[in-house]
Amino acid sequence: MPEHHFDYIIVGNGLAGLQLALSFNNNSFFKDKKIALIDVAEKTQNDKTWSFWEKETTPLTHLASKRWDFANIITTENRLSLSLKPYSYHSIKSIDFYNYAKNQLEKSNNIQFIIDMIIDVVEEDEKVIVKSIENTYYATHVFDSRIPTEYNLNAKRYTTLIQHFKGWLIKTEEDTFNENIFTKMDYRLKDGNQTTFMYVLPYSKREALVEFTYFTEDIVDESTYDSFIKQYIKEYLNVSEYKIIETEIGQIPMTTYPFYNHTTKNITKIGTAGGWVKPSTGYSFKITQQKVKRIVSNLKHNRLPSERLFKKKYFFYDKVFLQVLIDNNHKGDWIFQEFYRKNKTTTMFRFLDEESTFWEDIKIMISLFSFKFIKAFFKTL
Secondary structure (H helix, E strand, O other): OOOOEEEEEEEOOOHHHHHHHHHHHOOHHHOOOOEEEEEOOOOOOOOOEEEEEEOOOOOOHHHOOEEEOEEEEEOOOOEEEEEOOOOEEEEEEHHHHHHHHHHHHOOOOOEEEEEOOEEEEEEEOOEEEEEEOOOEEEEEEEEEOOOOHHHHHHHHHOOEEEEEEEEEEEEEOOOOOOOOEEEEEEOOOOOOOOEEEEEEEEOOOOEEEEEEEEEEOOOOOHHHHHHHHHHHHHHOOOOOOEEEEEEEEEEEEEEOOOHHHHOOOOEEEOHHHHOOOOOOOOOOHHHHHHHHHHHHHHHHOOOOOOOOOOOHHHHHHHHHHHHHHHHOHHHHHHHHHHHHHOOOHHHHHHHHOOOOOHHHHHHHHHHOOOHHHHHHHHHHO
16 A cells, blocks of 8 residues: 555544544554554644543543542632532643653554644545645545634634633642642632633642633733733732743634534544534533544444534533623623532533433523523524
8 A cells, every 4th residue: 555545544633633543543443444643743742731520530541640529619709619529520731641642652553643734635536635735645534633714714603702711830839729629710800791710720739720711702912811810829829939830821612613514424523623622611521532432433333433423402502501601701600600509510510521311401401590591592592
């Protein structure tokens, strides 16, 4: 078989691409498949943090820098202390995941890493042509993590917010943090009438990730995040002396844009580009695991990789929730307060993992019952 011909090509070595490749590598069904992972970067930097909840150990659990069994939700009116059991909240640094994935995949005889910039992916008859600046690759199927150009042009036509944030990993000179409890959302520090909150992951008594996050339609200058993080560390953590070890900054689309429309018979969009980010929360780690598992099962049963990747009822729920946040962005702390205050941990996480029963869905809806949600419900319909 010519050097540039593959059974599967994965474009992009991010969370989705590498999880998919690891699943291929761990399943004997794919041992005779020739697979390429193509990315412009070698993934040698810690550029983000992924957090997720689990009840049981998974193949990636050992990569977690820290796990917590308790969480705080702090609003302008309440302070909620949550026991997450039987779940635990885990945090994985991206560089640990990248290194683990590359170490595992480089041992394989049928998986190849290629450093290249892809400029186009074209479906032609029963094959896919993947074009870079200097090379042309061919595959039976391509898993493409590049954001469609059409999204940037048309996102505002759909129910869309941007989760944007900046975080500092800081080290203090004295014991400062309770390393057994993380702060999921602290709404006391606000940027006007917008949904903004602080997120704090204490890795030890002297080290924590402190991150300021927006759920808004527009982004802000990087200096704005810095200003709020400094203020929070000084006024709410009561820390004056600390060192910034690392920083991270990012934007996550929270949108009902139909990314799945860009998936075809021989090209499957994955990750953010495939609509794998949960629109109402911005979480993607657990969703990615679920989608990858479905793709592997579909391929083994000779089905289209994209078959049954989405559950329509959750797409509708997310659309209603997003509409409420857009119409009442100043009420974000109340919305999330009621969600976490009135529901059991198991109900919340099953709902967010898209594994809830009909009656659990009803409980969630009742907990958020208000004129705002009724209005958003009919607007979404």
